[in-house]
Amino acid sequence: MELEFFSAAFLSALFAIVLIDLVLAGDNALIIGLVARNLPKGQQRKVIFWGTFGAIAVRAAMAILVVYILNVPGFMLAGGIALVWIARKLLTPDPDAAAQHAAQAPAVSFAAALRTIVVADAIMGVDNVLAIGGAASGSIVLIVLGLAISVPIIVWGSHLVITLVDRYPSVILLGGAVLAWTGYSMVVREPLLAPWFEGHAATRLVIAILVFSISLAPWYSARLSARMKPLVVLLPALLIWMLAFEVAASHWKLQVDYLLANESGEYLLEGLRWQGWLPPAAAFLWLHEQFAQRSRSARA
Amino acid sequence: MLLIHRSPRAANAVRTVSPGGELFVASVVICMILASFGDAVDPALFGEAGLEFALFDLGGEFSVLAMRHWHLLQLLLAGGILAAGIAALRVGAPAAFKILRPAPRRTIDKVPI
Incomplete structure (x- = not known):
C-alpha cells in the first residue's frame, strides 16, 4: 500500500x-x-x-x-x-x-x-x-x-x-x-x-x-501507591479474561450473552464469565500481600 | 534502547519527566484510546438507534466517531489542545472558585444584604 x-x-x-x-x-x-x-x-x-x-x-x-x-x-x-x-x-x-x-x-x-x-x-x-x-x-x-x-x-x-x-x-x-x-x-x-x-x-x-x-x-x-500496584497485573488480566470468553463464544459457538441464555449450562457460563475472575483475583491479591509481608520482614 | 539508557534521566523517564510533558503524553494516550473507541463503534448502530439517541448521546460515542480515522499528527494536536485546556483549568479553576467563596462575616468588604 x-x-x-x-x-x-x-x-x-x-x-x-x-x-x-x-x-x-x-x-x-x-x-x-x-x-x-x-x-x-x-x-x-x-x-x-x-x-x-x-x-x-x-x-x-x-x-x-x-x-x-x-x-x-x-x-x-x-x-x-x-x-x-x-x-x-x-x-x-x-x-x-x-x-x-x-x-x-x-x-x-x-x-x-x-x-x-x-x-x-x-x-x-x-x-x-x-x-x-x-x-x-x-x-x-x-x-x-x-x-x-x-x-x-x-x-x-x-x-x-x-x-x-x-x-x-x-x-x-x-x-x-x-x-x-x-x-x-x-x-x-x-x-x-x-x-x-x-x-x-x-x-x-x-x-x-x-x-x-x-x-x-x-x-x-x-x-500508584504500593497498595494499588496489583492493578498493574489485575487490569490486563481481567481484560484478557473477558476477551477469552468472546473468543471462546465465537470459536465453539457458545452462548455468552445472558439475555439470550435459556439453558442452565449457558447461565453457568455467564456466571463464570462475570464472577469467575473474582477467586483468582482474590488469590493473587492474597499471594501478593504474603510476598510483600515476607519482603518487609526480611528487610526489618 | 541501549543508547537512551546511557542517560540517567532518560533511563528513568517515568520518574524524571516534567509535569507538563507527562500531561501532554497522557492527553495523547487518552486521544488514542478515544480514537480506538470510535473504531470499535459501528456507525450503523446509530442508524438503528435513531436520531433521538444520536442527539442524546452527542457528547459520547457520536462525537468520538469523528476520531476513528484520525492519524498520529491529528492525535498529537488534539492531545496538545487537551493538555493546554487541562493546564488552563488547573490555573483558572482555583481563581474562579475563589470569587465564588463568600467573604468572612465581619470583614470590611462584606456587603450587608
Missing part, C-alpha cells in the same frame, strides 16, 4: 518513524564505539567505518525482509505483540542496561570486532526495523525514508539523541505511546483476525486498552 505524499497519513507515519528511530536506532553507535575502544589505535578508524557499513547493510536487509514477512498471515499479530513488549521495555527503568550486552566482551582482532558489531546490530536492530515496518503500513517509500533517517542517527546522531532525551525525558514516554499505538494498529490489521473483528467491533476498544495498559504499565505503576 502506498500512501499519498504529504497527506495526513503519510506525515503521521513519517513522524512515528522519526520518533521510533530516535528512541530505538541509536544503539549501534554505542556498540561500534565500545567495540572499537578495545582495539589498537590504528585499527579503530577502520573498524568504525566497516562496522557502520555492516550495520547499515544488515539493517537494510532486515527492512526488506520485514516488508515481506509482515504480509504473511499471523506475522502482523506477532509483530504487534512484540511492539507492546518493546514499548514496555523502553519505559522500564533499567540503570544497568548499558552494562549488559554482547559488546562488553573485548574484541581482540578486526574480524572479531566486525563480527560483534554486525551480530549486535542484527539482534538489536530487530525492534527498530519491526517498528518502522509496522508504522510504515507497507509503504516502501516510508520504509526507505525510515532507513535513511536511522542511518545518520547510527553514524553521527548518538550524541544528539542522548542530549535530546536527557533534556526532554517525555520523548521516551511519547515514543512508548507511539510504539503501543503502532502495536495496536498492527494487531487490528492482522488479516487472520479481520473477519473476527468485523463481527466483534467492540473488542477493538478492549484490545486498545489492553495494549496501552500492558505497554505503559511501567509509567502508571510509578504513580
